[in-house]
Amino acid sequence: MNKIDALLDILSKIHHILVLVYNSKYHGNLVFEDDPQMGRQQVKDYLGISESTYKRKVKEGTLRPQKSPGGDRYYKSQLLNEYRESKRRGRV
Structure with missing residues (x-):
């Protein structure tokens, strides 16, 4: 019975991922339940980019922040x- 439970758990996770991907493709951003939000500085550290590169990527539309009173969030x-x-590119 443990193998069946494990298989059902895996199938449930696959289904959840497929629903998320479908929703992201047709309805906007892909957001996971346990997906942490990051601030501007955290994003720069995570991507290994400078402030000027960050600003350029936002201006180009490569990075699309969610504006909030506390600053940009991703x-x-x-x-x-x-x-x-x-x-x-070897930044991280």
Whole structure:
């Protein structure tokens, strides 16, 4: 019975991921339940970029912050492509 429970758990997680991907493709941003929000400085540290690079990426639209009274906020999952690019360039 443990194998069946494990299989059902895996299938449930796959279904949850597919729903998230579908919603992100057709309805906006991909947001996970346990996806932490990051501030401006945390994003720069995470991506290994400077303030000027950060401002340029926001101006170009590569980074799209959610404006809040406390400053720009990002979900970590929104930064996946930029993280891959930073890794490719050897920043992180």
